[in-house]
Amino acid sequence: MKRFVLMTLSAILSVSALLVTGCAREELPDNRETDYGYVQFKLYKEVSYGNVTKASGDNLLDELSQAGKINIMLTNSEGRTISQTLTLSAADNEAAEFGLRSAKLRLLKGDYEVVSYALYDNLDNQIGNGNRTVVAKPLTIIPGGMEVFDLTADVAPRGMIRFNLVKDLSGLDPVPALRDRRDNGYTFDEISSLDITLVDVNEQTQVVSFTGIPVSFSIHFSGDEHHDGADNVAGNQTSSSQADSIVYAPAGNYKILSYRLYDSDDLLLEDQDFTNSLEDQATVIEVTDNELTEADVPVTLVMADGYMRDYYALRKIWLALDGPNWSYEGQTWPKGSNWNFDRDPDLWGDQPGVQIHDNGRVASIDLSGFGIKGKVPDAIGQLTDLVQLSFGNHNETRRYHDQAASAAAQPLYPVKGSAEDKALWRQNRYKDFGKYVCPTEPISPVCALALRMNGKTSSAASYYDNMSLDEISRMAASRAVPTVDQVRPYDMNLGTMTNGLTGISAEIRNLTRLESLSIANSPITKEGFPGADAFSPLTALIDLEIYNCKNLETLPEGIASLPSLITVNLSTNGFTEQGSYDALNNLASGSSQDVIQILYFLQNKLATLPVSVGEMASLGMLNVMQNNIQGDLPALGRNFAPQELSFDDNHIKSVPDEFCSLEALTSFTISYNELTEFPNFFSSDESNIIMSAINVAHNNIKKLPDAGTFHGVRVNTLTLTGNPIDVFPAELAATNSFVEVLTMQSCGMKSFPEENCFNGENSDYLTTLDLQYNNLTDIPDYFSARTLPYISGMDVSYNAFEEFPLEPLNILRMTAFGIRSQRNSEGERCLSDWPEGLSTHTGLRGFYIGSNDLRLINDDISYLIFYLDISDNPNIIFDATDVCSAWKAGQYFLYYDRTQDIIGCDAMLD
Structure with missing residues (x-):
C-alpha cells in the first residue's frame, strides 16, 4: 500500500512538471525588417487641402482621377538621389476627388527629403505642371514601419x-x-x-x-x-x-x-x-x-391648372357642407375620418371618399357616411371631369345577416376602368342590393345541403351561399331554421336620415362627364333640387339613385328627361300615391325609356302599375315590392320582355295571361300578395323556356288551375310556401311541368293524391322537395326510385308522421333527408320508429331525425352517413361504437345531447 502511494505521488509530480513546461511562453522570431521601412504618398487637390505642402505651377487638371502614376525624386542623408514611379489609385473616379493613394515604396531606414514629383496619366503622358518642387519637409523611415506623406496637385475645384x-x-x-x-x-x-x-x-x-x-x-x-x-x-x-x-x-x-x-x-x-x-x-x-x-x-403651381381649381372647389364644398364637423361611419375608410386641408393645396385631392384621374382632376366624390349638412355650393360646377358623385347610398349602413358581407368595404367606382368594368360595378351593386332586400323564400338547410353536395344551385338556397357544408348541417340539426324575416332586412328604413343634405346647386349642369349620381338618406325636398335645365346637359349620366329621401313627394323635374339612364333606384322615398305613379310613369315614358335596364321602385306608395312600363324596350329588371299595388296587374303585352320581376308585398289579386313575354324572363316573384289563382302566363309557344325561379309564396292559392286551362310551369325553383294547398298539386304532372326544386312549407298540406302525381313527362327532373311545417302523416307507395329517380334532398320535418316513411329512402340518389320534430294534433311527439337497415343506403350522407321520441336504436350505424342528428330524443339509447373512431378523428358529425344515453364511445361524454 505504501509503495502504491509513492508511485501515485511520483506520477502527479511528473504530470505537474509537464503542465508547467507546456505553459511556458514560446519565443517567436521577429520577422520584421530591421533595415527597411515604407512610405505611401497621398495626393490631394490643392484648393481644398489647406495650408500644407503645395506644388508650384499654373496648369490645372480637370479631375484628380486623371493622375494614374506619380514619379517621386528623393534625397537621402548622404545626398544620394532616388527616383521612383508609383501607381495611384482610388475606389472610383468620384472617390478620387477626395484623394489618391500611391503604391508603397520600400526604403532603407534613415532621413529623406522629397525634392520634386511629376504626375502621369495611365498612358504615361505627363500631365499638370511638369516636375514640381516640394517645400523642404523631412521624411524619416522607421525600420518595419510605414510613413504617409501628403502631396497636392493643381486640380480645378x-x-x-x-x-x-x-x-x-x-x-x-x-x-x-x-x-x-x-x-x-x-x-x-x-x-x-x-x-x-x-x-x-x-x-x-x-x-x-x-x-x-x-x-x-x-x-x-x-x-x-x-x-x-x-x-x-x-x-x-x-x-x-x-x-x-x-x-x-x-x-x-x-x-x-x-x-x-x-x-x-x-x-x-x-x-x-x-x-x-x-x-x-x-x-x-x-x-x-x-x-x-x-x-x-x-x-x-398655378391656379390656371384644372386640378388646382378642382382642389380649391373641394375645400369650398367641404366648408359649405359642414366639413369641419364630419366624422366618417362605414367600412371603406377609417372610423371618424375627415378631409384634411392642413397641407399644400396640390395635395388637397388626397381625401377619403375622393378619387382623382391621372391628370390630377377630381374623378369621384363619395360623401356617404360623413354626415354632410347643408346645400351643395356652386363650386360643384368646377369639377367638370367628375364621373361619380354620391351624397349617400343604399349601402350606407350595412345590416345584412351575412356578417362577412357586412364587414367588407364596398368596391369604389372604377373611374379608370373600361365601360365593361363600370357596367359590372353597376350590375354587382344592384344585384347586391336586390339580394338582400328581396331574397327568395329560404329552402330548408337539409335541402340546401343536398344541393351543395350534388353541385346544384337554386335561388332558394342563396341564404346559405357563404356557409360551409358543416355550417349548413349544423343549422339543419338545430332549431334555428331561417325564415323569410331573417333574410329580408333593409339597409335603411324609411325616414332614417344619415345626413342633412338640403339642396344641390344648379351648377351641377357643368358635370357633363358625370356617369353616376346618388342622393340618399337625406331630408332634401323637391325644391332643393335644381330645375330641369340643370339636368338636361347630363347626357353621360347612366346610374341614378334617389333613395330614402323622406321629404321628396315626387320625382324632381328634369330627371325623366335624362337620355342615357341604364340603372335607376328610386326606392324608399316619401312619394305620395300620385307622386309615386307620376314618378314611375314619367320615367317609363321619358327620354331613357328605351335604354333603362334596371329599375328599383321599392317601398313607395304606388297603387297602380303604369301601362307605360310595358314600353320600356330594354328593361331587364323591375322591382316594385313593398308598395301598395291594388287589384289586377295590367297586361303589358308580349313585347315587354324583362329578365327579373319582383312584385312582393303588395295587394295584387291576379296576373293576366298576357302580362309579359317569357322569352328572357328568369325570375318572377309575387309573394305576400292576395292571389287566389296561380299565374298562368306560360303558353304553348314558349314550351322550351325554363325560368330560374317563380315565387308565389304567402298568397291565397288553394290549388293550381285544372290541367285543361293550366299551361304548367318550366322552372328550376318553384316556391308555393304559405298557400293553403291541402293536397299535393297533381296539376304539375298533368301539365308536364318542369320543376327541379319545389318548396311547399307551411301550406297545411295533409296528403298526396291517391293516384300517382309524379307520372308526368318531366316529373323525374325533380331533385329537391321541401315539405316542412305541414300536416302530412304518410307518403304514398308511388313515391319511389321509378317515378323520382334523381331526387337527392327531401325534408318533411315539422309534420305529423307516426310511422317512418320508408319510400324516400328507397331512392338511391337521396343524399340528405330530414324528418325532425313530428307532432300529432295534440302537440305530442308521435314518431318513435328508426328506419332499420339505414346503414345499407350507400348514397345518404345526412340524416336528421332529431326532436322525436326515438328509443333503443338496435341497428348498425354507417360512417358514410357522416351528418347524423339524433338530438332532442330524450328516451334514446344509441350505440356509437361503429362511428366512434371516425368521430374522434373529426370525420363524423353526430348531433346529440349530453343528457342522452350514448354508449360505446366514452369520449362523446367527456
Whole structure:
C-alpha cells in the first residue's frame, strides 16, 4: 500500500512538471525588417487641402482621377538621389476627388527629403505642371514601419449638387403669366426626371447642363424638404421631389438658367427659361470644392391648372357642407375620418371618399357616411371631369345577416376602368342590393345541403351561399331554421336620415362627364333640387339613385328627361300615391325609356302599375315590392320582355295571361300578395323556356288551375310556401311541368293524391322537395326510385308522421333527408320508429331525425352517413361504437345531447 502511494505521488509530480513546461511562453522570431521601412504618398487637390505642402505651377487638371502614376525624386542623408514611379489609385473616379493613394515604396531606414514629383496619366503622358518642387519637409523611415506623406496637385475645384424640386405656391393668387406647360397642367408627383442648366453669376460664360436626372416624389412636413424619411410634424404637410443622383459642377456661384420637366414616359411637362429674369432670382447655388450643395429648384403651381381649381372647389364644398364637423361611419375608410386641408393645396385631392384621374382632376366624390349638412355650393360646377358623385347610398349602413358581407368595404367606382368594368360595378351593386332586400323564400338547410353536395344551385338556397357544408348541417340539426324575416332586412328604413343634405346647386349642369349620381338618406325636398335645365346637359349620366329621401313627394323635374339612364333606384322615398305613379310613369315614358335596364321602385306608395312600363324596350329588371299595388296587374303585352320581376308585398289579386313575354324572363316573384289563382302566363309557344325561379309564396292559392286551362310551369325553383294547398298539386304532372326544386312549407298540406302525381313527362327532373311545417302523416307507395329517380334532398320535418316513411329512402340518389320534430294534433311527439337497415343506403350522407321520441336504436350505424342528428330524443339509447373512431378523428358529425344515453364511445361524454 505504501509503495502504491509513492508511485501515485511520483506520477502527479511528473504530470505537474509537464503542465508547467507546456505553459511556458514560446519565443517567436521577429520577422520584421530591421533595415527597411515604407512610405505611401497621398495626393490631394490643392484648393481644398489647406495650408500644407503645395506644388508650384499654373496648369490645372480637370479631375484628380486623371493622375494614374506619380514619379517621386528623393534625397537621402548622404545626398544620394532616388527616383521612383508609383501607381495611384482610388475606389472610383468620384472617390478620387477626395484623394489618391500611391503604391508603397520600400526604403532603407534613415532621413529623406522629397525634392520634386511629376504626375502621369495611365498612358504615361505627363500631365499638370511638369516636375514640381516640394517645400523642404523631412521624411524619416522607421525600420518595419510605414510613413504617409501628403502631396497636392493643381486640380480645378469641383463640388457636388443634389437638386430638390420644391413647390412655389406664390403662383396660386394672382395667376402668373401663361407658361409653357402641358395642357390642363400636371400634378407635382408626375415629375419623373429633370434637365437643368446653370450659369455662373460671376463668369456668365461658364454654363453647365445636366440631363435626365431622375427624381423621386415624397410627402412630408414643411421644413423637412431634405428629409431622411422621418417626418417632422412641426409644420403642415407638403411634398417635394429629390434627385436620385448627385451631379458634379465646377466650383462657383450659380443661378438657374433653364429647366425642363418630364413624366415617366419622357413626355415634356414643363419648359422654363429664365434667361431674361436671372436678376430676379434671389437664390444663389454656391458650389464649393468637394462639398455637397442641396439646391432647391422652385416649380411654380398655378391656379390656371384644372386640378388646382378642382382642389380649391373641394375645400369650398367641404366648408359649405359642414366639413369641419364630419366624422366618417362605414367600412371603406377609417372610423371618424375627415378631409384634411392642413397641407399644400396640390395635395388637397388626397381625401377619403375622393378619387382623382391621372391628370390630377377630381374623378369621384363619395360623401356617404360623413354626415354632410347643408346645400351643395356652386363650386360643384368646377369639377367638370367628375364621373361619380354620391351624397349617400343604399349601402350606407350595412345590416345584412351575412356578417362577412357586412364587414367588407364596398368596391369604389372604377373611374379608370373600361365601360365593361363600370357596367359590372353597376350590375354587382344592384344585384347586391336586390339580394338582400328581396331574397327568395329560404329552402330548408337539409335541402340546401343536398344541393351543395350534388353541385346544384337554386335561388332558394342563396341564404346559405357563404356557409360551409358543416355550417349548413349544423343549422339543419338545430332549431334555428331561417325564415323569410331573417333574410329580408333593409339597409335603411324609411325616414332614417344619415345626413342633412338640403339642396344641390344648379351648377351641377357643368358635370357633363358625370356617369353616376346618388342622393340618399337625406331630408332634401323637391325644391332643393335644381330645375330641369340643370339636368338636361347630363347626357353621360347612366346610374341614378334617389333613395330614402323622406321629404321628396315626387320625382324632381328634369330627371325623366335624362337620355342615357341604364340603372335607376328610386326606392324608399316619401312619394305620395300620385307622386309615386307620376314618378314611375314619367320615367317609363321619358327620354331613357328605351335604354333603362334596371329599375328599383321599392317601398313607395304606388297603387297602380303604369301601362307605360310595358314600353320600356330594354328593361331587364323591375322591382316594385313593398308598395301598395291594388287589384289586377295590367297586361303589358308580349313585347315587354324583362329578365327579373319582383312584385312582393303588395295587394295584387291576379296576373293576366298576357302580362309579359317569357322569352328572357328568369325570375318572377309575387309573394305576400292576395292571389287566389296561380299565374298562368306560360303558353304553348314558349314550351322550351325554363325560368330560374317563380315565387308565389304567402298568397291565397288553394290549388293550381285544372290541367285543361293550366299551361304548367318550366322552372328550376318553384316556391308555393304559405298557400293553403291541402293536397299535393297533381296539376304539375298533368301539365308536364318542369320543376327541379319545389318548396311547399307551411301550406297545411295533409296528403298526396291517391293516384300517382309524379307520372308526368318531366316529373323525374325533380331533385329537391321541401315539405316542412305541414300536416302530412304518410307518403304514398308511388313515391319511389321509378317515378323520382334523381331526387337527392327531401325534408318533411315539422309534420305529423307516426310511422317512418320508408319510400324516400328507397331512392338511391337521396343524399340528405330530414324528418325532425313530428307532432300529432295534440302537440305530442308521435314518431318513435328508426328506419332499420339505414346503414345499407350507400348514397345518404345526412340524416336528421332529431326532436322525436326515438328509443333503443338496435341497428348498425354507417360512417358514410357522416351528418347524423339524433338530438332532442330524450328516451334514446344509441350505440356509437361503429362511428366512434371516425368521430374522434373529426370525420363524423353526430348531433346529440349530453343528457342522452350514448354508449360505446366514452369520449362523446367527456
